[in-house]
Amino acid sequence: MSLTNRLMTDLKAAMKSHDKTALSVIRMLKSALMNKKIELGHELNSEEELQVVVSQMKQQKDSLAEFEKAQREDLVEDTKAQMQVLSQYMPQQLSEAEVQEIVQQTAAKIGATSKADFGKLMQAVMPQVKGKADGNKVNQMVKDLLQ
CATH class of the missing domain: 1.10.10.410 (Arc Repressor Mutant, subunit A)
Known part of the structure; x- marks a missing residue:
């Protein structure tokens, strides 16, 4: 199953379960994928999709570091929850x-x-x-x- 199809399936499931965190992360990821598709001018292959997911995870990690530095616990918790959802779309990490x-x-x-x-x-x-x-x-x- 391609990442786009998986996102659509997960988006529907998040809507049905009223999971606001998953819903926002999936929408953000779909938007990032669409922007990359427009930027490149063609359908994304799996390598390019992976690149977008990795980029989004890096942005979340950077945000988390900034929120921790500013001692914004409310935002730290939100960002950790978003990273948890986003990690489902990341490839298996090497030890x-x-x-x-x-x-x-x-x-x-x-x-x-x-x-x-x-x-x-x-x-x-x-x-x-x-x-x-x-x-x-x-x-x-x-x-x-x-x-």
């Missing part, structure tokens, strides 16, 4: 051990051994873990490996 293994295998394959190879290694690793692992954690693992 730290799996990411570490990918980083090590890729480093061995391209021969990255020093800090000078950082950019080359990141460029090779990120497409493999895109949307499945936090970029900051991958960055830190690559730095630790190349020291």
Whole structure:
């Protein structure tokens, strides 16, 4: 089932159950997907849909950090609930051990051994873990490996 079809099904279910949080998140995600479709000028493939979902999750994480910094507990709770709904549309996240293994295998394959190879290694690793692992954690693992 495509993401768009899944969103329509979930939207109907959220309407029937009067789940305002899920309803707003699904509408936000549908809107973001439509905007991306208009921007690109064609139907989105699964990779582009994933990119939109990851982008929306990143925005929610950034908002959460700002709300926590401002000590706005009401907004923190709302944002966490929204992230919970949005996480249903994210791909299965890789464990730290799996990411570490990918980083090590890729480093061995391209021969990255020093800090000078950082950019080359990141460029090779990120497409493999895109949307499945936090970029900051991958960055830190690559730095630790190349020291």
